[in-house]
Amino acid sequence: MDGMTAEPVSVDQGVIARLKTALGEGGWSEDPSKLAPKLVEERGRWKGTTPLLALPRTVEAVAAVVGICCESGTPIVPQGGNTGLVAGQTPQGEILLSLERMKAVREVAPLDDVLVAEAGVTLAEVHKAAMAANRFFPLSLASDGSCTVGGLISTNAGGTAVLRYGTMRDLVLGIEAVLPNGEVFQGLKRLRKDNTGYDLKQLLIGAEGTLGVVTAASLKLFPRAASRAVAIAGLDTPAAAIALLERAKYESGGAVEAFELMSRVSVAFAVKNIPGVREPLGDVWPWYVLVETASGEDGAAERAIERLLAGALEDGLIGDAVLAQSEGQVRSLWRLREDLSAAQKPEGVNWKHDISVPVSRIPEFLTRADAALLHRWPGARIAAFGHVGDGNLHYNIAQPEGGDPVAFDRDRDAGAEVVHDIVAALGGSISAEHGLGAMKTAEALRYKSTVEVEAMRAVRRALDPKRIMNPRVLF
Numbered sequence: 001m002d003g004m005t006a007e008p009v010s011v012d013q014g015v016i017a018r019l020k021t022a023l024g025e026g027g028w029s030e031d032p033s034k035l036a037p038k039l040v041e042e043r044g045r046w047k048g049t050t051p052l053l054a055l056p057r058t059v060e061a062v063a064a065v066v067g068i069c070c071e072s073g074t075p076i077v078p079q080g081g082n083t084g085l086v087a088g089q090t091p092q093g094e095i096l097l098s099l100e101r102m103k104a105v106r107e108v109a110p111l112d113d114v115l116v117a118e119a120g121v122t123l124a125e126v127h128k129a130a131m132a133a134n135r136f137f138p139l140s141l142a143s144d145g146s147c148t149v150g151g152l153i154s155t156n157a158g159g160t161a162v163l164r165y166g167t168m169r170d171l172v173l174g175i176e177a178v179l180p181n182g183e184v185f186q187g188l189k190r191l192r193k194d195n196t197g198y199d200l201k202q203l204l205i206g207a208e209g210t211l212g213v214v215t216a217a218s219l220k221l222f223p224r225a226a227s228r229a230v231a232i233a234g235l236d237t238p239a240a241a242i243a244l245l246e247r248a249k250y251e252s253g254g255a256v257e258a259f260e261l262m263s264r265v266s267v268a269f270a271v272k273n274i275p276g277v278r279e280p281l282g283d284v285w286p287w288y289v290l291v292e293t294a295s296g297e298d299g300a301a302e303r304a305i306e307r308l309l310a311g312a313l314e315d316g317l318i319g320d321a322v323l324a325q326s327e328g329q330v331r332s333l334w335r336l337r338e339d340l341s342a343a344q345k346p347e348g349v350n351w352k353h354d355i356s357v358p359v360s361r362i363p364e365f366l367t368r369a370d371a372a373l374l375h376r377w378p379g380a381r382i383a384a385f386g387h388v389g390d391g392n393l394h395y396n397i398a399q400p401e402g403g404d405p406v407a408f409d410r411d412r413d414a415g416a417e418v419v420h421d422i423v424a425a426l427g428g429s430i431s432a433e434h435g436l437g438a439m440k441t442a443e444a445l446r447y448k449s450t451v452e453v454e455a456m457r458a459v460r461r462a463l464d465p466k467r468i469m470n471p472r473v474l475f
């Protein structure tokens with residue numbers, strides 16, 4: 001039984017009354033219209049229930065809620081922007097603790113290149129605050145208007161700039177959190193060097209709400225680039241894309257900010273289903289790459305991409321390319337990439353796999369997975385795309401055109417097993433950036449070693465012996 005089909009838990013009314021008193025007026029809600037959007041996840045695949053929405057505004061209020069829940073053994077699910085894609089933020093009877101009222105950017109410190117933000121601040125607000133101080137926060141996700149600092153940390157989010165700047169794990173210098181016993185961990189340091197034992201903040205990053213509630217974080221800032229350039233290229237094979245990536249890194253002096261691969265099927269869905277999206281190149285290509293470079297020097301990013309594309313065209317690595325000439329063209333190229341997921345929705349039932357393999361093994365993964373899936377599900381439409389510079393693909397499969405959606409939906413887990421077995425054989429991961437949530441936890445047990453799972457369980461038991469924090473998520 002996975003975490004989404006488990007029986008909902010029930011919470012004692014006396015505990016609910018104590019929580020309401022601790023949170024005070026405006027600090028909680030049972031209003032169905034306020035709860036409704038927080039109980040359905042992005043893709044509408046799972047619906048949740050909760051007896052109480054806790055809306056604390058301070059770290060002290062979060063500590064009071066967790067303290068009461070710890071003492072009474074009451075389970076809690078933390079939630080940020082509710083953009084998670086693995087049902088980790090959807091309660092099944094647990095108390096729902098939303099960080100939406102913890103919205104302050106507490107400090108921007110340009111000399112330290114640090115921004116301190118509370119958990120409920122959205123990624124777009126972080127970008128804005130960094131920009132106002134003439135700095136840059138590099139994490140970039142299509143959900144940036146809604147996803148929050150707390151959620152990004154708890155899922156160790158990735159996105160399009162990992163190639164150059166790393167995941168959230170690389171971008172956090174300090175964390176303030178309430179641990180499962182209700183105590184506040186004051187770890188809001190801003191040090192780039194601190195070798196004083198186990199790094200508790202790194203345990204909380206990627207913990208998906210199982211080791212405590214993140215209430216604030218200090219984030220790394222970077223200088224703003226003087227020039228940026230974005231281009232799209234058409235190619236015949238994923239192997240050509242990997243060869244182009246290697247060239248791009250050297251041509252730009254390591255300044256490739258994004259390198260995204262898109263299959264023809266995924267681009268065709270976007271052109272067909274998203275109003276305003278057009279074919280990016282004159283001809284149709286089996287594969288496309290969107291590449292972005294940046295530089296501290298005026299015009300240098302454009303020059304690097306021009307050199308890259310000219311050389312690749314001459315050597316036959318790519319067949320065609322366009323360099324964006326205006327901010328509008330940059331936006332429309334990125335829009336094409338960011339709309340690929342939404343473009344699949346009208347195509348019926350879709351299976352989605354967020355996988356990673358070593359970059360060099362991407363072509364082999366695609367050859368093996370495509371063959372295995374099409375052999376078993378002829379006509380399935382493979383809409384692969386993603387952050388190929390990180391070895392991360394969103395390997396999505398749309399049902400055969402005109403096929404039976406119910407039958408295809410029934411085979412979802414069988415399809416995932418085929419894909420994930422190939423990923424495991426190539427030394428990859430079945431969750432590159434979205435986490436495990438309640439959706440993939442059982443599946444992950446098939447691939448993790450007992451040693452690793454038992455070590456994780458021991459850490460969790462030590463910090464949360466009653467398993468109150470997001471109990472259906474992780475091991």
Ligand SMILES: Cc1cc2nc3c(=O)[nH]c(=O)nc-3n(C[C@H](O)[C@H](O)[C@H](O)COP(=O)(O)OP(=O)(O)OC[C@H]3O[C@@H](n4cnc5c(N)ncnc54)[C@H](O)[C@@H]3O)c2cc1C
Nearest residue numbers: 080081082083084088148150151152154157158159209214
């Ligand atoms: C259009 C779209 C594009 C996306 N693109 C990407 C992408 O490129 N890369 C990527 O990595 N992800 C992507 N995502 C997934 C999602 O945006 C990220 O996982 C994001 O980090 C979730 O943030 P959130 O605030 O919405 O968290 P939520 O969805 O609310 O929660 C996610 C998890 O974190 C836990 N959590 C939330 N807040 C806290 C807290 N304060 N303390 C402890 N635990 C907490 C929850 O319990 C849950 O387990 C995308 C999603 C969408 C809808």
